[in-house]
Amino acid sequence: MLYAFYIASAVAVISTLGVITGRHAVHALLYFIISLLAVAMIFLLFGAHFAAALEVIIYAGAIMVLFVFVMMMLNPGPRSVRKERHWLSPGTWVCPAVLALILTAELIFLLASGTVGFHDGTAVTPREVGMALFGPYLLGVELVSILLLAGLVGAYHLAWRLGVSRADGAGEGRQS
Amino acid sequence: MNGIPVEQGLIVAGLLFVLGVAGVLIRRNVLFILLSLEIMLNASGLAFVVAGARWLQPDGQVMFVFILAVAAAEVALGLALILWVYHWYGTLDADRACGMRG
Numbered sequence: 001m002l003y004a005f006y007i008a009s010a011v012a013v014i015s016t017l018g019v020i021t022g023r024h025a026v027h028a029l030l031y032f033i034i035s036l037l038a039v040a041m042i043f044l045l046f047g048a049h050f051a052a053a054l055e056v057i058i059y060a061g062a063i064m065v066l067f068v069f070v071m072m073m074l075n076p077g078p079r080s081v082r083k084e085r086h087w088l089s090p091g092t093w094v095c096p097a098v099l100a101l102i103l104t105a106e107l108i109f110l111l112a113s114g115t116v117g118f119h120d121g122t123a124v125t126p127r128e129v130g131m132a133l134f135g136p137y138l139l140g141v142e143l144v145s146i147l148l149l150a151g152l153v154g155a156y157h158l159a160w161r162l163g164v165s166r167a168d169g170a171g172e173g174r175q176s
Numbered sequence: 177m178n179g180i181p182v183e184q185g186l187i188v189a190g191l192l193f194v195l196g197v198a199g200v201l202i203r204r205n206v207l208f209i210l211l212s213l214e215i216m217l218n219a220s221g222l223a224f225v226v227a228g229a230r231w232l233q234p235d236g237q238v239m240f241v242f243i244l245a246v247a248a249a250e251v252a253l254g255l256a257l258i259l260w261v262y263h264w265y266g267t268l269d270a271d272r273a274c275g276m277r278g
Contacts, residue, residue: 005180009188016192016215020199025207032211035192039222042188045180046229051221051237058244059218063251067211070255074262124234132234133241140238144245151249158256162263 004106005045011099012038018095025071029064030096036060037103044110047123185226192219206261206270210254217247 015038018031036059043052133141192215199212221243228236258268265272 001179005184009184012188013191013195016195019211019215020195020203020208022208025205028208028211032214035215036218039192039218042185042222043225046185046226047232048225048229048237048240051225051240054241054244058248063214063248066251066255067207070258071207073259074268122232124229124232124237128234129237129241132238137238140242144242147249148245151252155252155256158253158260162256162259165263 001045004110005042007102007106008038008041008045011035011102012042015096015099024092027092029067029071030093033060033064034096034099034103036064037100041103041106044107049123050126050129182226182230185229186223189219189223189226192216192222204270205268206258206273207268209270210251210258213254214247214251217243217250 012035015031015035019028019035022028022031036055040052040055040060043049043055196212196215196219199215200209203209203212221240224236224239224243226236228234228239261273262268
């Protein structure tokens with residue numbers, strides 16, 4: 001159990017180092033997804049199954065998709081095809097793939113050995129989290145929903161003006 | 177507690193947070209700066225969950241859910257602003273966007 005924690009922590013720290021030292025944004029994104037999966041593994045080891053699931057679904061799933069879409073908008077044209085071929089070279093994906101394989105092996109080992117603590121009372125169950133969220137923390141949930149609404153309106157406002165400015169003539173307003 | 181010392185979990189959270197701070201300081205690409213901010217938010221969430229697991233209380237995971245929502249809103253706005261920076265300056269260099277208008 002302790003060694004599983006050490007391995008997951010090492011994977012998280014190594015992949016985070018890969019994020020802040022990466023040259024291409026897509027490489028950094030790959031490393032960051034591995035880092036998020038490693039942190040989800042640590043959550044699982046600490047008995048926070050609900051947080052682990054949220055980390056994978058929302059962080060590694062939804063938020064990273066936003067980054068990928070923006071990167072797609074920043075790299076249009078035929079130049080990106082050459083870049084894409086370069087990105088798929090083995091040097092790019094071998095290191096994240098090895099880190100992901102380590103995490104997968106660890107997860108399979110833990111599930112097979114049955115030591116993750118689903119039933120032994122050392123886990124904080126999703127039921128308790130839900131009861132707390134909609135009990136004493138109800139005001140916080142409402143405030144967070146207002147924050148998300150503000151983010152939605154703000155992002156729509158910025159993107160709408162960007163679309164209008166692009167339709168007027170791309171690059172005309174460029175100040176550089 | 178599953179036999180894992182809570183101090184070591186907090187050490188990992190601190191390491192990840194320091195790596196995020198270093199990323200903000202050394203990178204000049206706004207996209208990488210935003211990624212480093214995400215690393216820092218994630219590290220603070222890890223600290224919350226580890227501390228919540230120490231006393232077997234759900235409060236840590238509740239705070240993690242809040243941090244997740246904050247990160248989602250921040251990423252949506254930050255990426256829209258990054259698109260604006262790229263549109264105006266033609267580059268993602270944070271040092272180029274150093275002047276104010278008006």
